[in-house]
Amino acid sequence: MNRQFEKEYTQSNDRIHPRQELLQELEAKWAAEQAQQAEQKVRAFPTWARFVAAAAGILLCIGVGMGSVMLYTRSRGLGKGTAVAEASVETEGAADLAAESLEEETILYEAEADTAPAATEFPAMMLAAPAEEAPQGTHFALDEAEVENAVRFDTLREDAGVPGAENQAEAPLAQAKAAGTAAPTQLPAATEGTAAGEAAETAAYPRGKVIRRDDLYAVFLPTLEQVHIVEYADRKISNLFSLTLREKGTQVENVFWIDGELLALRTRNGETELLRFDVSDWKSPKHLPDMTQSGTLLGAWEMNGRLYILSLYAATEEEPLPWVNGARLDFDRVLLDRERPGDTFALITVYEPGQGDDFSARLALLSPVRGAVETGDDRLLLWAGEEKTELYVLSLGDQGLTLASESTRPGTVLSALGGEGFALLLQNGSDAEFLTLDEELNETGGAAARGVGQVSWGQVYGDGAAVLTADGLHYLTAAGDRSLAVAGDAFVRLTDQRGLLLSADGTLQLVALGAQLEALGSVRTRNGELGPLPEDLSRLAFDPDTNRLAIPAGQNVYPYLIDEEGNITLRGETQVFYDHNEAEQRELRVLFVGEQALIFHKSGIALCNQALSRQLTSRY
Amino acid sequence: MGNGAVPLELGPLYEAYADMIYRLALVRTKNRSDAEDVLQDVFFRCLRRQPEFRDQEHQKAWLITAAIRSSNSLLTRADRRHGAGAEPLETLSTQDDTDDTVYTAVMGLPEKYRTAVHLFYYEGYSVEEIGRMMDTKPSTVKSHLHRAREALRKVLKEDA
Numbered sequence: 001m002n003r004q005f006e007k008e009y010t011q012s013n014d015r016i017h018p019r020q021e022l023l024q025e026l027e028a029k030w031a032a033e034q035a036q037q038a039e040q041k042v043r044a045f046p047t048w049a050r051f052v053a054a055a056a057g058i059l060l061c062i063g064v065g066m067g068s069v070m071l072y073t074r075s076r077g078l079g080k081g082t083a084v085a086e087a088s089v090e091t092e093g094a095a096d097l098a099a100e101s102l103e104e105e106t107i108l109y110e111a112e113a114d115t116a117p118a119a120t121e122f123p124a125m126m127l128a129a130p131a132e133e134a135p136q137g138t139h140f141a142l143d144e145a146e147v148e149n150a151v152r153f154d155t156l157r158e159d160a161g162v163p164g165a166e167n168q169a170e171a172p173l174a175q176a177k178a179a180g181t182a183a184p185t186q187l188p189a190a191t192e193g194t195a196a197g198e199a200a201e202t203a204a205y206p207r208g209k210v211i212r213r214d215d216l217y218a219v220f221l222p223t224l225e226q227v228h229i230v231e232y233a234d235r236k237i238s239n240l241f242s243l244t245l246r247e248k249g250t251q252v253e254n255v256f257w258i259d260g261e262l263l264a265l266r267t268r269n270g271e272t273e274l275l276r277f278d279v280s281d282w283k284s285p286k287h288l289p290d291m292t293q294s295g296t297l298l299g300a301w302e303m304n305g306r307l308y309i310l311s312l313y314a315a316t317e318e319e320p321l322p323w324v325n326g327a328r329l330d331f332d333r334v335l336l337d338r339e340r341p342g343d344t345f346a347l348i349t350v351y352e353p354g355q356g357d358d359f360s361a362r363l364a365l366l367s368p369v370r371g372a373v374e375t376g377d378d379r380l381l382l383w384a385g386e387e388k389t390e391l392y393v394l395s396l397g398d399q400g401l402t403l404a405s406e407s408t409r410p411g412t413v414l415s416a417l418g419g420e421g422f423a424l425l426l427q428n429g430s431d432a433e434f435l436t437l438d439e440e441l442n443e444t445g446g447a448a449a450r451g452v453g454q455v456s457w458g459q460v461y462g463d464g465a466a467v468l469t470a471d472g473l474h475y476l477t478a479a480g481d482r483s484l485a486v487a488g489d490a491f492v493r494l495t496d497q498r499g500l501l502l503s504a505d506g507t508l509q510l511v512a513l514g515a516q517l518e519a520l521g522s523v524r525t526r527n528g529e530l531g532p533l534p535e536d537l538s539r540l541a542f543d544p545d546t547n548r549l550a551i552p553a554g555q556n557v558y559p560y561l562i563d564e565e566g567n568i569t570l571r572g573e574t575q576v577f578y579d580h581n582e583a584e585q586r587e588l589r590v591l592f593v594g595e596q597a598l599i600f601h602k603s604g605i606a607l608c609n610q611a612l613s614r615q616l617t618s619r620y
Numbered sequence: 621m622g623n624g625a626v627p628l629e630l631g632p633l634y635e636a637y638a639d640m641i642y643r644l645a646l647v648r649t650k651n652r653s654d655a656e657d658v659l660q661d662v663f664f665r666c667l668r669r670q671p672e673f674r675d676q677e678h679q680k681a682w683l684i685t686a687a688i689r690s691s692n693s694l695l696t697r698a699d700r701r702h703g704a705g706a707e708p709l710e711t712l713s714t715q716d717d718t719d720d721t722v723y724t725a726v727m728g729l730p731e732k733y734r735t736a737v738h739l740f741y742y743e744g745y746s747v748e749e750i751g752r753m754m755d756t757k758p759s760t761v762k763s764h765l766h767r768a769r770e771a772l773r774k775v776l777k778e779d780a
Contacts, residue, residue, distance in 0.1 A: 005741065
């Protein structure tokens with residue numbers, strides 16, 4: 001069928017052309033738009049000119065009071081001052097138009113949104129100009145072990161499908177994306193009472209993030225609240241853009257980079273704020289109006305060029321319904337059982353960069369949602385409840401946000417993963433259960449580890465789930481439960497088939513997952529000669545092809561090599577971090593890029609050779 | 621744009637890519653007027669931003685991705701306005717005796733399948749490339765193509 005089909009389909013398409021007059025129409029529209037832009041540029045008054053005009057106005061007053069001979073000359077300054085006032089009025093008019101646009105775009109709530117302020121100039125204090133020349137400094141003394149390719153997994157993701165992101169996808173990065181984007185969102189451990197290990201997997205609270213776009217990398221260092229956009233091309237790095245959000249107060253929790261806009265999310269005073277920065281032109285970035293919605297940020301996802309934001313909102317008598325940009329959600333738009341006891345809403349909004357100030361509230365669930373995970377097929381699974389788990393599948397397609405199916409299961413969700421359907425790991429009494437569900441939430445498979453007690457850490461890996469309990473490590477698949485008698489307090493996935501286990505006794509172990517669950521090799525790390533205990537395994541970089549690890553710890557990065565038997569060998573250590581006085585604020589991340597490695601740290605960005613043994617250059 | 625690159629202009633851009641974008645937009649929106657809107661949106665967006673392209677392929681992929689985004693927005697808005705999908709496309713204005721059965725069958729598929737089919741069979745992109753353009757996983761694209769083929773097989777068999 002294929003060849004004949006292709007031929008006939010091609011023939012039909014080849015006969016389709018836009019109208020002949022269309023080019024002339026577009027040229028006319030484009031010319032009109034350019035003329036309008038030119039007019040706006042003339043109207044827009046630069047800040048310095050406002051000062052000049054204001055000063056001129058003051059001088060004029062003085063001039064009038066003194067009856068100065070200079071009156072005539074300075075009265076021309078008053079003319080400028082008047083022009084400023086007119087320009088301001090026109091700017092507010094444009095903001096009204098933006099608000100009208102927001103009203104048009106809003107479908108699920110009454111459009112009473114506050115007038116969106118016009119885009120403002122980027123505050124100079126928040127924008128750090130990239131340094132022309134980087135200071136020197138070499139702090140590396142390792143051997144020349146080869147590292148060709150590696151990934152940092154944590155929340156690393158490659159943004160594909162965005163203009164400018166074509167023709168990418170080094171295999172390891174694509175793999176990292178699959179892990180990163182599929183990672184479920186959970187409430188922070190302190191709130192939900194889940195194991196500490198889970199918090200590191202949240203999408204809402206990433207411990208750093210690297211977004212790749214062609215040769216550009218946006219690096220989010222959450223503790224420092226900094227975002228750097230770095231270009232790495234032809235083995236050179238340059239810092240194009242640095243943004244510090246600290247002046248804004250509350251800590252930013254997640255950052256996205258979509259369609260020329262840098263988007264930062266945080267919770268402040270019980271509200272979720274979306275900070276927007278137009279960075280399509282590095283030379284003149286703009287701070288766009290912030291947007292807000294009620295409730296604390298629970299998670300956010302980028303799909304099809306849109307940002308989906310999920311917040312959790314506890315209603316009060318004064319504010320019984322959630323709102324977006326000040327406009328309350330119409331109760332008719334709230335889904336699910338209105339008679340349900342409780343007053344917590346999960347509010348989902350959608351923001352599409354590059355489309356003006358469209359920040360549409362699409363859906364509110366009258367239910368305290370605890371987590372969410374997306375599939376590659378525009379579906380979002382939400383889970384809620386305490387004694388039992390309520391499951392909701394939302395369709396996020398082009399036709400809007402709708403509830404596709406719902407169901408309940410016993411137990412509470414520990415971890416979830418989206419793929420063709422959904423895979424869930426649940427704690428049900430003293431059992432750990434692994435379930436696979438289709439998009440209608442019908443059960444398609446599963447297994448359970450019975451009587452294992454409280455799960456201290458668990459993670460779904462697609463075809464199975466790894467679970468750490470008091471009696472050891474379990475790996476659950478549809479075929480059953482495999483267990484390994486080890487105890488540990490942290491576990492990190494490296495590939496589909498291997499995991500890195502940090503045991504309670506300070507041993508770092510490589511573990512083969514799946515049917516042959518077994519410890520492959522290990523290295524003692526705590527208080528040993530081979531290196532310190534990694535403080536945060538989620539920060540490590542790993543290359544599954546060459547079996548190389550880089551673990552940031554303290555002031556150093558420790559490169560390890562895993563041999564064919566699975567033994568983990570430390571290959572030295574390298575000091576890359578300089579600021580001892582602010583050690584508690586350090587951010588240290590390693591990203592293997594091709595044959596080299598980028599190390600991001602508080603004092604800047606270092607480009608190193610593949611073995612991390614030599615610093616090639618750095619940017620501050 | 622920088623590095624002394626030649627600014628993009630509407631005329632040459634239209635000459636090179638209007639047909640491609642219009643055809644893709646038509647497949648997605650099933651509406652000639654909407655397809656024209658998408659075409660305009662994509663070109664204006666490109667002209668405003670003046671992105672730097674590595675080569676022609678990069679430029680083409682950028683425009684396709686922008687067209688997908690633009691038609692997504694348009695379809696969403698159309699859905700809000702009309703409460704349903706876009707109106708169906710009238711039959712192609714055939715000026716010869718070419719059989720449009722296949723094209724009509726493709727247009728009868730769900731929107732995601734149509735896009736995947738068009739980019740795969742007409743534009744010749746790989747599953748991975750389509751995945752990047754549509755911001756979805758290659759496995760999802762494969763699945764869309766598989767389901768589309770199944771549906772087409774059934775429809776075309778019935779027509780035969």
